[in-house]
Amino acid sequence: MRHIREGFKNIGRNGWMTIASVGAVTTTLILVGAFLALMLNLNEMADNIEDDVQIDAMIEQTADEEQIQNLGNEIEKINGVQSAVFSSKDDQLNSLIDSMGENGQAWQMFEQDNPLNHVFVVKTADPQDTAPVAKQINELQGIQSVNYGQGVVEKLFEFNSYARTIGLVLILGLVFTAIFLISNTIKITIMARSKEIGIMKLVGATNGFIRWPFFIEGLLLGVLGSIIPVAIILTGYYYLVNNISQHINYSFIEILPFNPFAFQLALIIVAIGALIGVWGSVMSVRKFLKV
Amino acid sequence: MRHIREGFKNIGRNGWMTIASVGAVTTTLILVGAFLALMLNLNEMADNIEDDVQIDAMIEQTADEEQIQNLGNEIEKINGVQSAVFSSKDDQLNSLIDSMGENGQAWQMFEQDNPLNHVFVVKTADPQDTAPVAKQINELQGIQSVNYGQGVVEKLFEFNSYARTIGLVLILGLVFTAIFLISNTIKITIMARSKEIGIMKLVGATNGFIRWPFFIEGLLLGVLGSIIPVAIILTGYYYLVNNISQHINYSFIEILPFNPFAFQLALIIVAIGALIGVWGSVMSVRKFLKV
Amino acid sequence: MILMKDVHKTYANGVVALSGINVDIKQGEFVYIVGPSGAGKSTFIRLMFREVKPSNGTIRINDINVNDLKERKVPYLRRNIGVVYQDFKLLPKLSVYENVAFALEVIEESPAVIRKRVMEVLDLVGLKNKARFLPDELSGGEQQRVSIARAIVNHPKIVIADEPTGNLDPETSREIMKIFEEINDRGTTILMATHSKEIVNTFRKRVIAIEDGLIVRDEHRGDYGYES
Amino acid sequence: MILMKDVHKTYANGVVALSGINVDIKQGEFVYIVGPSGAGKSTFIRLMFREVKPSNGTIRINDINVNDLKERKVPYLRRNIGVVYQDFKLLPKLSVYENVAFALEVIEESPAVIRKRVMEVLDLVGLKNKARFLPDELSGGEQQRVSIARAIVNHPKIVIADEPTGNLDPETSREIMKIFEEINDRGTTILMATHSKEIVNTFRKRVIAIEDGLIVRDEHRGDYGYES
Numbered sequence A, B: 001m002r003h004i005r006e007g008f009k010n011i012g013r014n015g016w017m018t019i020a021s022v023g024a025v026t027t028t029l030i031l032v033g034a035f036l037a038l039m040l041n042l043n044e045m046a047d048n049i050e051d052d053v054q055i056d057a058m059i060e061q062t063a064d065e066e067q068i069q070n071l072g073n074e075i076e077k078i079n080g081v082q083s084a085v086f087s088s089k090d091d092q093l094n095s096l097i098d099s100m101g102e103n104g105q106a107w108q109m110f111e112q113d114n115p116l117n118h119v120f121v122v123k124t125a126d127p128q129d130t131a132p133v134a135k136q137i138n139e140l141q142g143i144q145s146v147n148y149g150q151g152v153v154e155k156l157f158e159f160n161s162y163a164r165t166i167g168l169v170l171i172l173g174l175v176f177t178a179i180f181l182i183s184n185t186i187k188i189t190i191m192a193r194s195k196e197i198g199i200m201k202l203v204g205a206t207n208g209f210i211r212w213p214f215f216i217e218g219l220l221l222g223v224l225g226s227i228i229p230v231a232i233i234l235t236g237y238y239y240l241v242n243n244i245s246q247h248i249n250y251s252f253i254e255i256l257p258f259n260p261f262a263f264q265l266a267l268i269i270v271a272i273g274a275l276i277g278v279w280g281s282v283m284s285v286r287k288f289l290k291v
Numbered sequence C, D: 001m002i003l004m005k006d007v008h009k010t011y012a013n014g015v016v017a018l019s020g021i022n023v024d025i026k027q028g029e030f031v032y033i034v035g036p037s038g039a040g041k042s043t044f045i046r047l048m049f050r051e052v053k054p055s056n057g058t059i060r061i062n063d064i065n066v067n068d069l070k071e072r073k074v075p076y077l078r079r080n081i082g083v084v085y086q087d088f089k090l091l092p093k094l095s096v097y098e099n100v101a102f103a104l105e106v107i108e109e110s111p112a113v114i115r116k117r118v119m120e121v122l123d124l125v126g127l128k129n130k131a132r133f134l135p136d137e138l139s140g141g142e143q144q145r146v147s148i149a150r151a152i153v154n155h156p157k158i159v160i161a162d163e164p165t166g167n168l169d170p171e172t173s174r175e176i177m178k179i180f181e182e183i184n185d186r187g188t189t190i191l192m193a194t195h196s197k198e199i200v201n202t203f204r205k206r207v208i209a210i211e212d213g214l215i216v217r218d219e220h221r222g223d224y225g226y227e228s
């Protein structure tokens, strides 16, 4: 009890130092929060793009309806396949013409004499399985060839994996920087009080007696320092979800929903603040307890 | 002279405080450096992608060689046009077949009866001019239609402009955070010396006399704090340019060259460190000069 | 009660502060430590509650070997010794009341006892009406009296006072001396380093004179001894 | 030289430290300020070099109105007044030598002059061999002597000493008093707050007694005056 009370009082007693520490915690956590929000969203977008990858399994021109039905069943039995949807050669031509815009109109004359194949559009449960699944499908009787953007898809996955690694490194780097900066600031403010700690020891205080109020103080610094970041994240993200996302309209830009994402993020921020506050404060005070 | 000497001496006298300040400067600048490097490269990549945008101006089937020649001249005269290269309908079919991969082979039979147009491939000096230039070309006599990926290109530009804004906001946010964190740390270390500043004033020191060593000390803190970030940036970027860039091989991923980019970045880092060091130190000491 | 055998102290910078101290102080004694500036009085005092460790020799307090005492046990030693520091060593952000109360809080006294004892002892040193002030808002002599109050508030077995009247006028000094005599009468051992010839010659007690790190005189009911 | 008219001082916390001080001290005088602890001696002293500002009344030093002095000009006032602080106020990270030299560096003395003057004055107070030490490595009395050395090193017109012998033995005190008398003989005005009856009664000078923020006595060649 005394320790909790003293911890709270110290927040007030140290005036400017407290403000400076809380300021450092605040700015650092805003940074961490903003980058976490950004990176987690980019990750989600990368997932969405990968989910769009599909395998076009072209069926031999000679196959009859029953063979096609069987093929569909066989494909769906392959491990990792999520769905296999039949698409006739006419559908294929139409979507080709559509995708070519004005240019495509020149091809409409081939509607009578369609050189394309019927196709199974196959999706895998895990996009990473695309290549092996495509290979298995290709070996099935009645399949002429498979097309899943060979080359491009591999590159996409490679690029995404690089991007994810960079993102992870950045976030980890940022979190470690945050930990260092916050505990460093707290350390300096405690250093400035090393003389006082020495006096306490001389008056007969045990290390635990001295440490507890610092523990509480660190916790408070961390929590106080995360109030503004949490407020910014909640309101900022709310604004983003409701406004910006209406203006950008690419299929692959899809922002994570406000609830629960923003609340989870807020929780992470408070937890980081509180943990580093306590840790930085307790670690720093340890140094000066050897009087 | 005395002030410079004292500034240097203070670095040593303040021992732990100096180390803590330099540590804060170091971590913050590493962060700023890493993000600056990343953002500037992403910006460069976005530029490259935009540079790839081109206008295909399709020439009417009825045009003869002279008309085509004239058309070419007219296009080149349009404001903002950088180049206009003729591409025959056979070239167009070939590149179409190429771009379609295996699927394309089905179309080879149309080589005799090519339904495509001759085309002028037009590039603009500034990719942002693509749409207006395309419109002007479209109005020329002898042009059937223009195609520059209408819709998609606008979206690309919009996306890039969003991405650039976000990048700029992040970088600015980061730089301001860095400024705040560094000057905040320095402020705390100077706060811890407010009593000493008071004594100096009582012994008859003018504000200038007290301020100068702090000026030098701040400069040193900043410069010392930027040594490790600069070293990391130079070696890290060198490694990146020489190794990673060989493994990733997309046309649009093109890393800025080590020289001069890394050196410019290093200079920016040192400048930020030194400026904030001086500024933070001089601003903080001002507070305590009113004794 | 306090026993020093051949105690030497050389500081980290090479200064030899004490060079062979032998002393035996019994429970309930009142001892002055006198000697010129820089003789080693404060060092002698600091050894007893392990503010400094001896370079050589043994120190026993109540049959506890102070040198060998485990770090964990040191606070308990210090709680039995009330110290008035030459530079007061008050906690600058705590009020007068809180500074004095601190010595009782470390031994986990109940809040009610703390309030009673602290106000009693502040009254004793004449600072009852300044309980809410911060040390910086006090005069030199008032700070010194806070330090005295803190030293005696938890009824320690030993009170060690380093120049406790250096910032006090003769009248107030005498009152402080009366307080010390009173708690000495109740059995508390008192060690007091002082430069005040007047006090030493008025309140006659055992006098230990230190010069250049050595005890040069140790008299019961002695006088200040140095020529004026 | 020093003229105070109806000076009042109430601190921010409401304590009335001085309540109507009138005093006129001539160039070359040697004045003791005596009075009980908390009477207002240090406050009286601090007014002269604007460590505190009066709540009321005027203070003139060498015909300069100290109250109205521009912030920029204050350092130049302080350079003419050497102050020995009751709590020493040494710069903890500077050596003894650097602490004393600081008072000469602010007036931009040449390095050669600084070296000579600092070593001279350290010799005078008996600390020549501790020039390289940090304040924390000194005994209380040694720190006090550094503060004295710094106060007199730049030959100020006025020396103000707040309890300059509180941590010194009688022998060393007497030496310090001789130094003060010597610089007083050379024309320096000296103000000294003290609790030492012995010093006041031995070195007879003008005595100003302050009690409860008022001057209750002002005698030339007075004595300490309080009953012992």
Ligand SMILES: Nc1ncnc2c1ncn2[C@@H]1O[C@H](COP(=O)(O)OP(=O)(O)OP(=O)(O)O)[C@@H](O)[C@H]1O
Pocket (backbone or CB within 6 Å): C011, C012, C013, C015, C016, C017, C035, C036, C037, C038, C039, C040, C041, C042, C043, C044, C086, D136, D137, D138, D139, D140, D141, D142, D167, D168, D169
């Ligand atoms: N922390 C320290 N580090 C190094 N030397 C020290 C330290 N403390 C004291 N000394 C030196 O040890 C010697 C004895 O110091 P001490 O403080 O014991 O003297 P003292 O008798 O208390 O003097 P005073 O009457 O002036 O207080 C002095 O020469 C002093 O310079």
Ligand SMILES: Nc1ncnc2c1ncn2[C@@H]1O[C@H](COP(=O)(O)OP(=O)(O)OP(=O)(O)O)[C@@H](O)[C@H]1O
Pocket (backbone or CB within 6 Å): C136, C137, C138, C139, C140, C141, C142, C167, C168, C169, D011, D012, D013, D015, D016, D017, D035, D036, D037, D038, D039, D040, D041, D042, D043, D044, D086
């Ligand atoms: N900074 C301050 N803020 C508030 N009150 C103060 C401050 N300094 C001194 N006082 C109060 O003003 C009164 C006079 O203090 P002052 O220091 O002048 O006394 P003094 O005569 O020097 O006493 P001593 O002999 O104990 O040094 C005291 O009651 C003290 O508590």
Ligand SMILES: [Mg+2]
Pocket (backbone or CB within 6 Å): C041, C042, C043, C086, C162, D139, D140, D141
């Ligand atoms: Mg001492």
Ligand SMILES: [Mg+2]
Pocket (backbone or CB within 6 Å): C139, C140, C141, D041, D042, D043, D086, D162
């Ligand atoms: Mg005083």
